[in-house]
Amino acid sequence: MLISSEKIYKAADYLRLSKEDGDFSFSSKKAESDSISSQRKIIERFVAQQPDIELVAEYTDDGYTGTNFERPQFQKMMEAVKAGKINCIIVKDLSRFGREYIDAGRYIEKIFPQLGVRFIAVNDNYDSLKFSTSDSLIVPIKNFLNDSYCRDISIKVRSNFESRRRNGEFVSNYTPYGYLRAPDDKTQLVIDEVAGEVVRDIFRWKVEGMSPVTIAEKLNARGVLSPSEHKRSLGINYKTAFQTNARSKWSPKSVIRILTNEVYTGVLIQGKRTTPNYKVKHTIIKDEQDWSRIEHAHEPIIQVREFELVQKLMQEDSRRASGSDTVYPLSGRVYCGTCGTLAKRYSVTNNGAKYAYYTCPNAKKDGSCEKRRISEKELESTVLAILQSEIKLILNMEKALNQIEELAWEHRETARLDKAIEVKSAEMQKCRTMKVSIYEDLQDGLISQEEFLQMKDGYSQQISEIEQDIGKLKKERAMIQDGVANRSGWLSQFREYQNLPSLSRASVVNLVDKIELYPDKKIRVVLRYQDQLANMVEFLREQDATKSVPEAEVS
Incomplete structure (x- = not known):
């Protein structure tokens, strides 16, 4: 085909590089990838030798995949084409245009010809103006090879990331608030002392009732920088979908994200999300059992027991006391001892004085529960006296433990939990084996389809329950190990409040599991760590050490 010397094509060079191609940088200090600069030079040299082409625009998608055409600069270029501003598109090669051979072929063979657009791939020696019969075979083959290359790269990248996650390496783009990348190993997390202290404050304030x-x-x-602003202050080019203002501030959601993130206990959880394949970029949430979870991957900011306590508090009533930043000391802890319903706090005014009391809501609602009422002041006074007495007895038991062997009880408890986890794991494996065997029985005609489905659901339920039990045992073991590592187990909670002068929200949530109300103002205080306390008493009896410790029923 002869080129008309009178027509000058208004061309745009299109440059693209994906993150997977290796040169893309998240750094704000680097304007563009080296490959982008190289692509530009190749196209400029080519245009300099073409008298019928004038380069009038440039569109660059730096860091965007070639597996689809949902790229901002590409879409902007197509708008310019439809507006008649551009009638020629030049790329370095077909792989820079796109790696999805079906859509790439559709643009080159259908859309561009319909729009009157000349398409040039410099290194592939393709020019739609000089189209030949051989090009009709070569171009689709090259597009297909580019697509296959993209698929292979995707598989390798996924495999590499999964392997690194399993090895405990941090592979996300941005570190969690409170952590930085280690200077000598970018795949490991170290505590950011400034943000780490803010995280400790957030957990402490939550325990105190905020x-x-x-x-x-x-x-x-206080003028504390929000997580995104803190990252920017460190020179990190950080973007988030959660930000709605030019300068982001702390919000309740950002606080909740911190309070519920296990990373602060030293646990590294990655691989929560994925995409169906390299062509579909829609993100899906993976099943929790498929997440990568590495214990003790980095130094914790928050101890496990404090994190577990906060998770429980997040589920409780957190309404503030009038005129206060915190909730009432006993909020979410008082229950009816008969029906188990959460007791309700009522406030009345008598002769100008405010009076608060707790009662079972069912007694007033439908009379299904016997009436019981106790003033808040009297209840707090009674709970304080019980705590002071129980703390004294528990610390006496701790002294007896210290006389036997330092941390002997903690080591015994760890061994007991390891054994329990082993037993549960064997039980779960047995259920999984049985679940497989019933399928074989179905194939052999020993059971019907209905029996198979019923038995399959039964085994699935058992496996799910066992997994939950193992999770609880592992958390309990982690709490004990956390205490051993810090030379301070759960007993430190009671030691911290050994001279408890008055009742505070922090002392209640750290020591009390629940308070049960009964008729005639009788109450029962159930302490936290009931199993540990019972096991400690049993251990002391086994060691014949209880003679020096007053007998006491822990309740």
Whole structure:
């Protein structure tokens, strides 16, 4: 085909590089990838030798995949084409245009000809203006090879990332708030002392009774940088979908994300999300059992027992006391001893004085529960006296433990939990084996389809319950190991409050599991760590050490 010397094509060079191609940088200090600069030079040299082409625009998608055409600069270029501003598109080679051979072929063979657009791939020696019969075979083959290459790269990248996650390497783009990349190993996390202290404050305030709303307000009032602003202050080019203002502030949601993130206990959880394949970029959430979870992957900011306590508090009533930033000391802890319903706090005014009391809501609602009422002041006084007495007895038992052998009880408990986990794991494996065997029985005609489905659901339920039991045992073991590592087990909670002068929200949530109300103002205080306390008493009896310790029923 002869080229008309009168027509000058208004061309745009299109440059692209994906993250997987290796040169893309997240750094704000680097304007563009080296490959992008190289692509530009190749196209400029080519245009300099073409008298019928004038380069009028450039579109660059740096860091975007070639497996689809949902790229911002590509879409902008197509708008310019439809507006008649461009009638020629030049790329370095077909792989820079796209690696999805079906859509790439559709653009080259259908869309561009319909729009009157000349398409040139410099290194592939393809020019739609000089189209030949051989090109009709070569171009689709090259597009197919590019697509296959993309698929292979995707598989390798996924495999590499999965392997690194299993090895405990941090592979995400951005570190969690409170952590930085280690200077000598970018795949490991170290504590950011400035942000780490803020994380400790957030957990402490929650234990003291503050809600996420109050905590966010307090951080903003103190001028503490939000997680995204803190990252930017460190020179990190950070973007988030959660930000709605030019300068982000602390919000209740950002506080909740921190309070519920296990990373602060030293656990590294990765691989929660994935995409169906290299062509579909829609993100899906993987099943929890498929997540990568590495214990003790880095130094914790928060101890396991404090994290577990906060998770429980997040599920409880967190309404503030009137005129206070925190909830009432006993909020979410008082229950009816008969029906188990959470007791309700009522406030009345008598002769100008406010009076608060707790009662079972069912007694007033439908009379299904016997009436019981106790004033808040009297209840707090009684709970304080019980705590002071129980703390004294528990610390006496701790002294007896110290006389036997340092941390002997903790080591015994760890061994007991390891054995329990082993037994549960064997039980789960047995269920899985049985689940497989019933399928074989179905194939052999020994059971019907209905029996198979019923038995399959039964085994699945058992496996799920066992997995939950193992999870609880592992958390309990982690709490004990956390205590051993810090030379301070769960007993430190009671040691911390050995001279408890008054009842505070922090002392209640750290020591009390629940308070049960009974008629005639009788109450029962159930302490936290009931199993540990019972096991400690049993251990002391086994060691014949209880003679020096007063007998006491832990309740």
